[in-house]
Amino acid sequence: MHMTSPFSVAVAGASGYAGGEVLRLLLGHPDVRIGALTGGSNAGQPLGALQPHLVPLADRVLEETTPETLAGHDVVFLGLPHGQSAPIAEALGDDTIVVDCGADFRLVDGADWEKFYGSAHAGTWPYGLPELAGQRDQLRGARRIAVPGCYPTISTLTFAPAVAAGLVTDDLTVVAASGTSGAGKAPKPHLLGSEVMGNASAYGVGGVHRHTPEIRQNLGRVTDADLKVGFTPLLVPMARGILATCTAPLAGDVTAEEAYEVYAKAYADEPFVHLLPSGMWPATQSVLGSNAVHLQVTVDEAAHRLVAVGAVDNLAKGTGGAAVQCMNLALGLDETTGLSTVGLAP
């Protein structure tokens, strides 16, 4: 590896929400130089017309998303629709670090992929959730990284310590309230401001959301138990943020204090996972724009259930922040470079 700082990075899909968030964070990263920016139908337009919040890049013109425009960079971030990452990655070769914000390479089980995505499985890359058992080591120096889905990121981090410690062993339920940016920038009637403001709704109910097998896969990495996971996503009126309520019947008797201790130990050394003081519950506003995950856990004694709640910014730690965090690991930089645990509130 002959790369040296500043590392050159390219972003494919720079006009979308994932690409825009990667760029927002890279603009504050001390060790990178932003190279090619590409778009689909927006190629030829200046970024300032599409992402006016990225002032320093306002005059940069989007190129076509092709292997040629992306070649020659140390790192390439992909923020592309499903199915488009594989041919790009193949063409780029192993000298380039490819960080895919899309879903193509997240799932290990090809049957899961085919069932939920309805196409041929492209393969499996190192999974970009360093906080999940064993993943960090695979990400150091990696040349290919699959950034996790936003719901799986927060569901996994919120449930993992309880699952790993055997506090809960089955019948896991996740109800996750999400802001609208997770649905992307392609305009659809139900995502109009008029439809989402003043509105909370459920969608993808009954185990059919594509992030369901990814959550199960992740939690399966910290237990031998054969977990059933029920996942219900909600859309709530905010642009960013996911609040995940994770609950399951207790496997045995455990107090709230003991559960808290399990979480405190599990994340004691994690720079981006913040277990709140006992009694405080996560709020998405506190993690807005940051790479932090806020967690809390307790025990509902009457219902004999564990209840853990997690908050994440779906675009930051849930996508673009994770991408940068993983790039840091791949490049051998300090994992936290250019990332922050400070949220934008109020």
Added chain:
Amino acid sequence: MHMTSPFSVAVAGASGYAGGEVLRLLLGHPDVRIGALTGGSNAGQPLGALQPHLVPLADRVLEETTPETLAGHDVVFLGLPHGQSAPIAEALGDDTIVVDCGADFRLVDGADWEKFYGSAHAGTWPYGLPELAGQRDQLRGARRIAVPGCYPTISTLTFAPAVAAGLVTDDLTVVAASGTSGAGKAPKPHLLGSEVMGNASAYGVGGVHRHTPEIRQNLGRVTDADLKVGFTPLLVPMARGILATCTAPLAGDVTAEEAYEVYAKAYADEPFVHLLPSGMWPATQSVLGSNAVHLQVTVDEAAHRLVAVGAVDNLAKGTGGAAVQCMNLALGLDETTGLSTVGLAP
């Protein structure tokens, strides 16, 4: 009963959200005449300064909340802080219909009351959820009515058919995302617009929210099973509406179609409960300002769980609409008089 239309009604707590909503609905009710309006610290002010949306009542001045100002009406609605309803109701006598929007007379079990409210139990009145087995008959001609809590209303209606039919028999989980008006009009820092906009948060987690025993009490009326109910309320950035996600392990094998049929039958004759066409999921915007409850149900086969979702306007059918619906029953009017299933969207 010598009352005749138009019936005279008084509203205590007319400057609050519950009182305001009762008045909003009464202004469209053909059989009532609005009499005394009372307030606490706001007594002496014109309603127009406090509830500017109630234009026809703008010049009405709030009186003190006393038995004297409320006496002499056919119906008195109470929108008062906990603990203040009992003395008022006692003083009014049995000739007056008293509809209490507060919690004081909802719970049957005095031990539950004391545990969750921390004061002496005032008693139990007929429970104002006509759609719950057996309640409608008790409400016809009633002189005292306890309007249900907003969370219990939607949680009960969303879960009841599945519980009654034995599709689920234990380990019930409710995660309910609520708008902020449920927390009332008393200003508190965490309810400021700056704090709630762009924010989703959890509170009252772990079985400690006061509506928990009320949900359990209601569902206990449709089953002999000894249910455990885990309830987690969320605050999301909207003024009105609750979306309740209700999920539990299936007691046996049942298909989504069978579950749907159970719900269709259970609510076939209910004027305000609307089971959506299969595949559509409830959205709170659709019930805004209306007395309708929107429901959908399915089965998550992989997780072997039933998932039902319900939407309600917490101030309308969740409080003021229920109050008017119950008044209609108490007065012998058509139950739907002055109420609508048409929501305000977008």
Added chain:
Amino acid sequence: MHMTSPFSVAVAGASGYAGGEVLRLLLGHPDVRIGALTGGSNAGQPLGALQPHLVPLADRVLEETTPETLAGHDVVFLGLPHGQSAPIAEALGDDTIVVDCGADFRLVDGADWEKFYGSAHAGTWPYGLPELAGQRDQLRGARRIAVPGCYPTISTLTFAPAVAAGLVTDDLTVVAASGTSGAGKAPKPHLLGSEVMGNASAYGVGGVHRHTPEIRQNLGRVTDADLKVGFTPLLVPMARGILATCTAPLAGDVTAEEAYEVYAKAYADEPFVHLLPSGMWPATQSVLGSNAVHLQVTVDEAAHRLVAVGAVDNLAKGTGGAAVQCMNLALGLDETTGLSTVGLAP
């Protein structure tokens, strides 16, 4: 005129925001029977899939928008894109009352039309703002009605008394903050919830918005002065509502009290225009879903300017409510039938 109650009404464009709002109000109107509902690309779908808040019409299937499907009704409401109303109206004949929620027949001056809409002028119909000098009489018994634009409705009503009384005679400025539903239901990227929440923006600045000549035309009906009107629309994060700030240099010396009196007299007999008590300023939440307009006026002595502020629900009094109000006049009904001044707050 041989029509008798209940009058049959049809709605073209029933899946859009204007059509949906007309239907929401017609469902509470005692003298109509809802007939044909038509749509463009949505023809063939049940209304319940498109407008789930209109529960009583959930099973009605949209027909194609043709003169044939719309024929045979007493009243036809048109909620169609620009340019589509003329051929429909022509085919329907004069026995049918046609109420057009679109812009085609609002402007008197063909040159204005061509400049701002870029197409041939279709003509001019009676203008559906009964509160504007002289218009009410033209609307009684009318067979064709052009419903005003939402911005012109509130700008006109907020400025008209001051202009008519000569308090201000030129250099009128309107800055109007609007919710997003005014932009319609066709999905465009800048109208996505993710883009509009947490965001205030200006658009159509510099006198180029299509409602500019309509505002000037309206105010020209109450003065002989040759007015210059500067209009700036803003998009703010709410689904409904317009707040218009109307300000102009005072033509002479006038006190705030005198200005208030001018407004009080001008609207003393108007059922839907509500001048707030002195010192209270309009808020769009107070008129949500209602046909009311809330106004306030004062004088900025240091700046020697009149400042008037108005609030309206752009979909209700700003479109669908005005349409129903005009239908009432056309049918000879009480003008307020089926309409309310009670808003939905909070």
Added chain:
Amino acid sequence: MHMTSPFSVAVAGASGYAGGEVLRLLLGHPDVRIGALTGGSNAGQPLGALQPHLVPLADRVLEETTPETLAGHDVVFLGLPHGQSAPIAEALGDDTIVVDCGADFRLVDGADWEKFYGSAHAGTWPYGLPELAGQRDQLRGARRIAVPGCYPTISTLTFAPAVAAGLVTDDLTVVAASGTSGAGKAPKPHLLGSEVMGNASAYGVGGVHRHTPEIRQNLGRVTDADLKVGFTPLLVPMARGILATCTAPLAGDVTAEEAYEVYAKAYADEPFVHLLPSGMWPATQSVLGSNAVHLQVTVDEAAHRLVAVGAVDNLAKGTGGAAVQCMNLALGLDETTGLSTVGLAP
């Protein structure tokens, strides 16, 4: 001046919005060390309980706001209620740089102060708007700095080039739509989320808002003309951001292109003022959390008016960002240290 990096800084009022924003920015500043944090009624509490988004400071406990706790720092930021800054500043002495986020020392004219604030004038400090003619030089090495009000910041920057160039010479009108955080964290009923969501309202209308004389004072620094300024603030449903629409009759003939050029030249060297490409209009989302101001200007030919629109984050460049920018100047650091022009969108 013997201070050396890292400079020690204290923040009085650390639990409020201004103090919290200063801390958010200081946490990303390379040349400071965060010392004492003080609060009023919140003294004794850990910051994590009050500002959970400031994770790295979660365990820091608030001290009392006294000269003693604040003494010994190189820089002290004051985020205090009106009237409390003077005694603190006096006690701190001239070795300490005091940056006041409150209003006490902004106005030059004592009569203006007394009229709008109703108390004795404390004095005048260098005014913390480096982009305003002549101010930057006074801020370099300053020991006392008055951070501008949020409305004056954006109103001044949006209007100043046109006023300075004589494009407009009188009858200036500002209508500024603001998020709710500008009103602070003290809970009041009209600032509740239930009241502000789905709501746009006007307040402080008629020249009575306290920021009115400050705007006039600022614009008076770039012209000899005796300006009348009409200012109307609006509250719109978002936590952060101000969008200011600034319009005035043209003094002579000028084209939109010429006006644009005036603005382009005026701000060519300003690091934080971003004139958008012609045809794009500012949106507050683009400057969220950043120190950037976005501007656009045009000419309304029919109305013969200049229209300029500006967007700012009221808490960032509008308060905390300006405070840090001024600290940089006072300390002799590069003015942009620790500040960014990159907004958080969507």
